[in-house]
Amino acid sequence: MDAAHPDLARAVGTVLDWPVPHVAAAVVAADGRILAAAGEQDREFRLASVTKLLSAYAVLIAVEEGALEWDRPAGPEGSTVRHLMAHTSGLDFNSPQVVSRPERRRIYSNEGFAVLGEVLAKATGIAFADYLQEAVLDPLGLTATRLPGPPGSGAYSTAADMSRFAAELQAPTLVAESTMAEATTVAFPGLDGVVPGYGRQRPSDWGLGFEIKDGKSPHWTGTRNSPRTYGHFGQSGTFLWVDPDARAACVVLTDRDFDTWAHDGWAPFNDRVLEAL
Numbered sequence: 001m002d003a004a005h006p007d008l009a010r011a012v013g014t015v016l017d018w019p020v021p022h023v024a025a026a027v028v029a030a031d032g033r034i035l036a037a038a039g040e041q042d043r044e045f046r047l048a049s050v051t052k053l054l055s056a057y058a059v060l061i062a063v064e065e066g067a068l069e070w071d072r073p074a075g076p077e078g079s080t081v082r083h084l085m086a087h088t089s090g091l092d093f094n095s096p097q098v099v100s101r102p103e104r105r106r107i108y109s110n111e112g113f114a115v116l117g118e119v120l121a122k123a124t125g126i127a128f129a130d131y132l133q134e135a136v137l138d139p140l141g142l143t144a145t146r147l148p149g150p151p152g153s154g155a156y157s158t159a160a161d162m163s164r165f166a167a168e169l170q171a172p173t174l175v176a177e178s179t180m181a182e183a184t185t186v187a188f189p190g191l192d193g194v195v196p197g198y199g200r201q202r203p204s205d206w207g208l209g210f211e212i213k214d215g216k217s218p219h220w221t222g223t224r225n226s227p228r229t230y231g232h233f234g235q236s237g238t239f240l241w242v243d244p245d246a247r248a249a250c251v252v253l254t255d256r257d258f259d260t261w262a263h264d265g266w267a268p269f270n271d272r273v274l275e276a277l
Helices: 008-015 048-065 082-086 108-124 130-141 159-170 179-181 258-276
Strands: 021-027 034-039 193-195 199-201 230-234 238-241 248-254
Touching: 008 021, 008 034, 008 159, 008 258, 021 159, 034 159, 048 082, 048 108, 048 130, 048 159, 048 238, 082 108, 108 130, 130 159, 159 238, 159 248, 199 230, 238 258, 248 258
Parallel strands: none
Antiparallel strands: 021 034, 021 248, 193 199, 230 238, 238 248
8 A cells, every 4th residue: 555645545444434344445546556445455245236347348358359249239129239238228127128229218227237248158158257257357366256146246356356457447458448448438428317326317327337427416426526437336335436537446345235324425435535636
């Protein structure tokens, strides 16, 4: 940890006062340095929907390798891999029911990521969890990360591993910078939708697997986070964001499900972190 940031260390250390059984947090610079950390860095936590960041990265690699194409039909009629990644396929949140035509609404969908996993497995002949292991986890040395469950919510990891992943997102080595830039640019702009726990957003901007803050309010990131901030939070009380303007990322993992405590505590915490940065 960089000892030159005492204010940041104090800000990050406030997670230890949260009403959660266990917590780990870290702030990662764009060059990969851990600027501050608190809590149990090597403890395993359930990632819940933060899993989508890992799975999305695997899809980006598959597209670069030519195993998948963005415009490949996938999911409901008229939907493609790109629609599934951007939550615009029309699939329901957690079931195979089709509730909209593609590209009409931003419908946050775990089911869409389940379909993505099936499509990638069919295209590569490799089970999705194995592809994630070989394409992302092994090359980055994420030895404590595993995916025993679905591609949208089934991973487990540690703050130490997710900090390494946060460093990769800021300075990609497994995909081209242009691919990462496309993934963190709004896909199908102007669509309204609901951010779970934060209500309807007009618009509800999303990239390819990465949620983009843009003008959303209220939001789980802080008021100081730039509109270009991207990442994800999980219902297990976890989040990871990257703020390109701040040239830093933040990882927080807990084992208490998202509820009022997180809604009330996350944004002020993120503001303190960014103020210290």
